[in-house]
Amino acid sequence: MQPLWQREDFWRKAAIFVTAGMAVVLILLTFDSMAKSSAGKGLVPAFAVINQQIDYRFDDARNMRVPVVEGEQLLFGKRLTEAEAEALVSHGKKTVQAKNCMDCHTLLGNGAYFAPDLTKAWLDPQWEGMETLTETDTREAAMAAFLEHPSHYATQDRVMPELKITPSEARAVVAFLKWMSAIDTNGFPANFDPHAEED
């Protein structure tokens, strides 16, 4: 009689057992991640958060900046239901994918490092300054105007190219960026502080 560790059928059974066990673990982890990362759960806000004002403040207990959802601040002056907000954000996300923004930018850390990370772009204080430049009165209008014609509003040495973004695509992208800025990214990107100039 061979010892157990020399028997082929022992190792065959062990391989099947480990593979099956890991498959179960993978399935459980997938459900766990989905529960934490789908809109309206865990760290990711519901799409209707785009009806609210979003701030980004330092949390002493967590020792990082976190999104703070405050009172109502409608996007383009329109209150959207969760379904309408989802449709708009989804249109924005598809536009971002179709126009390959990730060729230059990162979103939630994924993409290229030529241009700034867009995760918190909605909260960038520079839009406030652009409001007068574009003679519009809201942050979303300034962002949409920039996205439609980035070369008119270059603020840095590197100019973002014209990507032929239509007005409706620009509004959807702004909704997507506003929603994304409300995601609690555990302090990512670490160097972004919208209140830096006030301190």
Ligand code: HEC
């Ligand atoms: C070819 C490279 C390139 C592509 C593609 C590109 N961008 Fe940009 N983008 C830039 C550069 C460069 C800047 C910095 C421009 C400046 O501030 O002068 C910028 C700036 C921005 C800003 C301002 C960032 C901030 O925090 O103030 C936003 C928002 C933005 N881009 C969104 C987008 C979106 C959305 C897309 C896809 C539809 C996109 N970009 C595609 C190069 C690119």
